[in-house]
Amino acid sequence: MNFSKTKVLAAAVAVMFTAAAVDASAALSRKPQDNLIYASANDPLGLDPALVDDNESGKINCNIYESLLRFEDDSTNVVPELAESYTVSEDGLTYTFKLRQGVTFHDGTPFNAEAVKFNIVRQLPENATAKMSYASMVYGDVADVNVIDDYTIAITLKAPSTPFLHNIAMMYAAPIASPTALQNSDNNISEHPVGTGPYQFVVWDKGQQVILTRYENYWGEPGATANLIFRTMPETSARVVALNNGEIDATDGIDANVIPEIEQAGNIVQSTTGMSTQYMFFNCDPKKSSITKDRAVRVAIAQAINVPEMVQSLYKGYDKPATTFLPETLPGFSPDVKPVTYDPEAAKKAFAELGVKHLTIMTYSGARIYNTVGGQVLAEAVQGYLNQAGVEVDVVVYDWATYKNKLITDDFDLGFIGWNGDNGDPDNFLSLMASDDPINNQGLWFNQEYRDLVAQGIKLPDGEERNAVYAKAEQVMADDVGILPLSHPTILAAVRPNVTNFSIHPIGLTFMRHVGKQ
Amino acid sequence: MLLYFIKRLLMLIPVLFFVSVLVFLIMRVFSPDPAAIVLGQGATMEKMEAWREQMGLNRPLVEQYLDYMYNVLHGDFGISYFSNTPVTSELLSRLPATIELAVIAIVIASIVGVAFGIISAVKKNSIIDNLTMTTALIGVSMPVFWLGMLLIIVFSGWLHLVPSGGRIDSLMRPYDGTGFYFYDTMVSGDYEAFFNALQHAILPAVTLAGYSMAIITRMTRSAMLDVLHQDYIRTAKAKGLSSFKVIFKHAFRNALLPIVTVIGLQFGSLLSGAVLTETVFAWPGIGAYSVQCILRSDFPVIQSVVLIVAFIFVMVNLAVDLLYAALDPRVKYSQENA
Numbered sequence: 001m002n003f004s005k006t007k008v009l010a011a012a013v014a015v016m017f018t019a020a021a022v023d024a025s026a027a028l029s030r031k032p033q034d035n036l037i038y039a040s041a042n043d044p045l046g047l048d049p050a051l052v053d054d055n056e057s058g059k060i061n062c063n064i065y066e067s068l069l070r071f072e073d074d075s076t077n078v079v080p081e082l083a084e085s086y087t088v089s090e091d092g093l094t095y096t097f098k099l100r101q102g103v104t105f106h107d108g109t110p111f112n113a114e115a116v117k118f119n120i121v122r123q124l125p126e127n128a129t130a131k132m133s134y135a136s137m138v139y140g141d142v143a144d145v146n147v148i149d150d151y152t153i154a155i156t157l158k159a160p161s162t163p164f165l166h167n168i169a170m171m172y173a174a175p176i177a178s179p180t181a182l183q184n185s186d187n188n189i190s191e192h193p194v195g196t197g198p199y200q201f202v203v204w205d206k207g208q209q210v211i212l213t214r215y216e217n218y219w220g221e222p223g224a225t226a227n228l229i230f231r232t233m234p235e236t237s238a239r240v241v242a243l244n245n246g247e248i249d250a251t252d253g254i255d256a257n258v259i260p261e262i263e264q265a266g267n268i269v270q271s272t273t274g275m276s277t278q279y280m281f282f283n284c285d286p287k288k289s290s291i292t293k294d295r296a297v298r299v300a301i302a303q304a305i306n307v308p309e310m311v312q313s314l315y316k317g318y319d320k321p322a323t324t325f326l327p328e329t330l331p332g333f334s335p336d337v338k339p340v341t342y343d344p345e346a347a348k349k350a351f352a353e354l355g356v357k358h359l360t361i362m363t364y365s366g367a368r369i370y371n372t373v374g375g376q377v378l379a380e381a382v383q384g385y386l387n388q389a390g391v392e393v394d395v396v397v398y399d400w401a402t403y404k405n406k407l408i409t410d411d412f413d414l415g416f417i418g419w420n421g422d423n424g425d426p427d428n429f430l431s432l433m434a435s436d437d438p439i440n441n442q443g444l445w446f447n448q449e450y451r452d453l454v455a456q457g458i459k460l461p462d463g464e465e466r467n468a469v470y471a472k473a474e475q476v477m478a479d480d481v482g483i484l485p486l487s488h489p490t491i492l493a494a495v496r497p498n499v500t501n502f503s504i505h506p507i508g509l510t511f512m513r514h515v516g517k518q
Numbered sequence: 519m520l521l522y523f524i525k526r527l528l529m530l531i532p533v534l535f536f537v538s539v540l541v542f543l544i545m546r547v548f549s550p551d552p553a554a555i556v557l558g559q560g561a562t563m564e565k566m567e568a569w570r571e572q573m574g575l576n577r578p579l580v581e582q583y584l585d586y587m588y589n590v591l592h593g594d595f596g597i598s599y600f601s602n603t604p605v606t607s608e609l610l611s612r613l614p615a616t617i618e619l620a621v622i623a624i625v626i627a628s629i630v631g632v633a634f635g636i637i638s639a640v641k642k643n644s645i646i647d648n649l650t651m652t653t654a655l656i657g658v659s660m661p662v663f664w665l666g667m668l669l670i671i672v673f674s675g676w677l678h679l680v681p682s683g684g685r686i687d688s689l690m691r692p693y694d695g696t697g698f699y700f701y702d703t704m705v706s707g708d709y710e711a712f713f714n715a716l717q718h719a720i721l722p723a724v725t726l727a728g729y730s731m732a733i734i735t736r737m738t739r740s741a742m743l744d745v746l747h748q749d750y751i752r753t754a755k756a757k758g759l760s761s762f763k764v765i766f767k768h769a770f771r772n773a774l775l776p777i778v779t780v781i782g783l784q785f786g787s788l789l790s791g792a793v794l795t796e797t798v799f800a801w802p803g804i805g806a807y808s809v810q811c812i813l814r815s816d817f818p819v820i821q822s823v824v825l826i827v828a829f830i831f832v833m834v835n836l837a838v839d840l841l842y843a844a845l846d847p848r849v850k851y852s853q854e855n856a
Binding site: 131172191205229232235246422452 | 526549550551552554556557558559560563566568571573600602603611615650670674678681682688689690691782798799800802803807808837
């Protein structure tokens, strides 16, 4: 091949790629004050809210998309967003939403009742794909969707469901995407998201960054910063160096060990009480041979572990020791629930009487969002307490994917997991332990009284009566030691001192509309 | 030569077939079921079963394999279980980053490694030789992860000379182009962005080059020592040729074959993705992504990555073999000896 042919080929390749490249971004400002760079450990899984369930995707999507309702800025109380108002029929089955007018999607198409219906119908059980993992939670009870006029829509449920309003404020399944974009992208806008939010999508460099720019036709107060850049930086220490150097403006996913370094550099650490619970579960599966099916054994194990001391030691005071499954920020939480408390002598005596000499803990290797020290470290801490009570403990460790499968197939006595609240409704937590599904109720603990209370609670309207039912359910679970709640994690983030109005919502998302730089 | 080239290309078929069968079986037999991880917190046994059914994972293995290969042969590598996007798009968006880093790293490793190797051979058993060989030993033994973090802390955290990670400042990203940032920024005349990309590449490239540099240094030294003891070198020296001519014209050229071989092998492995380097420096290449996919049992991605890496390896080896003919006139890829 001679030189001229090579040049022609190179030019052809360049033209081919250029034609496919994003055009809208050419004019993005390079001025630092116009760009806010927020680094996280992982790339988002995707940018179609119907198809993802991870926080990294949610953090970006919550700036692109909006739902009919939204959570208040610092709580999970719901308030209207794309809906201006709503009414609930007396039988609790029909929700009628008056929609906001003058709203457009980022592709210029209008937001209206048909668009809402399109998004719901897409995720109804008969249409949802298996990957739409939140579709059944949000829309599984929908019996009918009726467009009354351009800006009024009625959603009828099969049965009363108090969590419904919380569900449609979530950032999974509930956000309203452009029907035109969905139709043009084969029902999958993971790489080309189009919503109605304050920021619109520019480009996603896989493994590197997602860039959003302010949507100039946004119906509400416009975004404070011109461009948002969500960068992926897997290593915590690299993110800390980047923050301290001023290469990035904000980061999350940090642990207590790096806080002094961040603060010494003049940056600001923010902590938010998260809406999640880490717990230890006991294998109660009747088909398996574990001795933890016996309540007396579970009580002895709970007595052997000093949960507050362990949590303080492992998480350096940032995570709170748990006494209940529900985090204290959720309705239904009761400080009056009395769990089995640390009593090493009683534990030792009980183990001797019950003949318990050996237990097996199965755990995961790496860190999780609710356990920054990792599953193995946590298991070894529990192992230490049980050893002191005279019980030998084997710790079996697997990577996360294998662990999730082994929980279903293998014999074990104790395991660890956590639950990140989705919607701020107590049923979102407590219904897990009323399930027969080992993916949700990992130990398959069964208590009929508990299940009856949870079934009662989902139908009751928000209020004192409902809260009392859930408090009672928690006490039943504590008395029977269905699980052993361990900690309520704190979400830690850090920002440069010139970043204003940055905060992490208790559900773990970052709404960036008001976040600016001085 | 052409016939040899065609024969070598045809040999790709059994190699890729064997690799595809092997990786398919390994993923299906030894990897954990991805359903619980794919469906995340919203998973239930029922949803997991529906997902497996939809993905065809409940079908017989042979049927799954044939289906997969049929699609691959038609250019369809499948859809990632996690991102719901075509595997081809996922890999194409990451390959330029990996190729750029590998090219810079192999250039650094080759220049420095060959230079050190020659000096070391010529000054055998001197202080320079001992220093070079000790450095090479450290280069081979030093954990990449540790070296990377060390470089970040010193050159980015303390001295503020280079950025801590990424390919380019977000604001400088070239929007129109091929994904090869050096090429794109040069073509567009955005030299500020070009030098920014260069600054970003320095630490990961040096980290990545460390191991290859050490291997190339040792191989160069060893090959040069073999040649330097040959009679014709003694003759050349006796004829009064300058040291430069003896070393570079007579010795180095004859020592090149094993050096080129090792450079080729190193380049092949660098192209297959530098997992740790990419992770430490947030370099959005194919290596770190592959590991994530292995941990999540994202079968379609892993199968495709392994096939592509095998293809790259074979092609790099073929290029090295073809280079032999240019370097050594005795090597001919004629019809007879092909």
